[in-house]
Amino acid sequence: MTQQVEAEGTEPAPGAGYGTSDDALEGLLDLADPQPRYKGWIDGGGVLCPIDGLAIAASRSVVDDVLRHPETFTSRDVVQLGNVRPLIPLSLDPPDHLGYRKLLDPLFAPKRMDAIEADIAARVNHFIDAVADRGGCNFTEELAVPFPSAVFLGLMGLPWEELDNFLRMKDGIIRPGGATLMEAESVDPAERKRIQDQTAQDIYDYFNAVLDERQRRPEDDILSGFLQAEVDGRRLTREDILDICFLFLIAGLDTVTDSLTCFFAFLAQHPDHRRQIAENPAVIPAAVEELLRWETPVPGVPRMATTESELAGCPVKAGTMVMVSLGAANVDPAEFAEPFEVRFDRQTNRHLGFGGGVHRCLGSHLARRELRVTLREWHRRIPEYSLKPGSELHYARGLRSVENLELIW
């Protein structure tokens, strides 16, 4: 991990960081114990150019530089998951992007989240009820996976009976053939694409039908909100709304699942931190921020260089894919005192768990509310728990998440 980068046939670029190209590429995917690797990336200069066409932005300053310059590092077309049009607003650059955010931000503002907090609490308690007296559960499968989708059903005014259908649509895009996109070696690529394309069509058809219904009979839900919302005198088109709904399924469900599994795996192994939450729920908002920093469940976001440029001395050609390591930036000592300690008493915590720049997470207030309410309700009812003896933690590749997290109490 400590050699200078030497892509075949090229001289190492100044500031090109360190690590073999295989180390660097593997480092983006293997998330079992990523923080020591992130430290190496930062200590090595904060930017890696392991192979022609790929750069990894790691230090906080380089990451900020990329995220704050969407004209040079675009997110246009970098995510292709069966969608037939660009994802809104993720695949749009300013100035088009701004109009959509002006419209969408108020629908996910903290005040809106205050109004649905009781509903979020009822939904998480539904899943806790099912396991509380049992003395143990598969936390991933029995709470972390279904809960965020159940919250979305509420937001969209859809009945509980739609839960399985929702989970199927989400998984058809994110886990076509049963494997995550980064673990899909086992699934034939053509079959994977077929499943994704079919699921994408199902998603468009599904939301089209619900929107027809809401057009006839508006309700107090987010889909009816989309139909009525206006920005600069313009209403969203039906395709706009479908492209937004498609992105919500990808961006708003697994991310919360992943965060919950990482948080509870950490807390199950760190009784002192767990007790701080159980004994003093007022610490929960700070604990959520600190665990988002430390775990960084969305460890990186992709960008594409639109022109020739340079990152901390590393030349970047147009067309280079830049992986922005939010996880590395979140342990940069230039930003965080004692970055390798998990401390719920940090006074300031400007973490990048929700990204940064114009594409910073639209759903951050919703995500925070889901995470806070789950920590509060779970620890109120099940304050002491641990990993099931003999169970091993298996972290998925690509997004940091614990598969089959077995807890006992």
Ligand code: HEM
């Ligand atoms: C803990 C849970 C979550 C995490 C860690 C997370 C993380 C992120 C990150 C890192 C980005 C930036 C992507 C980029 O720059 O390329 C992002 C964007 C986004 N997130 Fe989240 N997210 C979470 C939950 C949610 C939820 C619940 C929603 C539901 C509305 C959501 C909707 C979005 C959308 C629509 C974008 C794109 C924003 C834009 O392009 O302007 N996210 N999220």
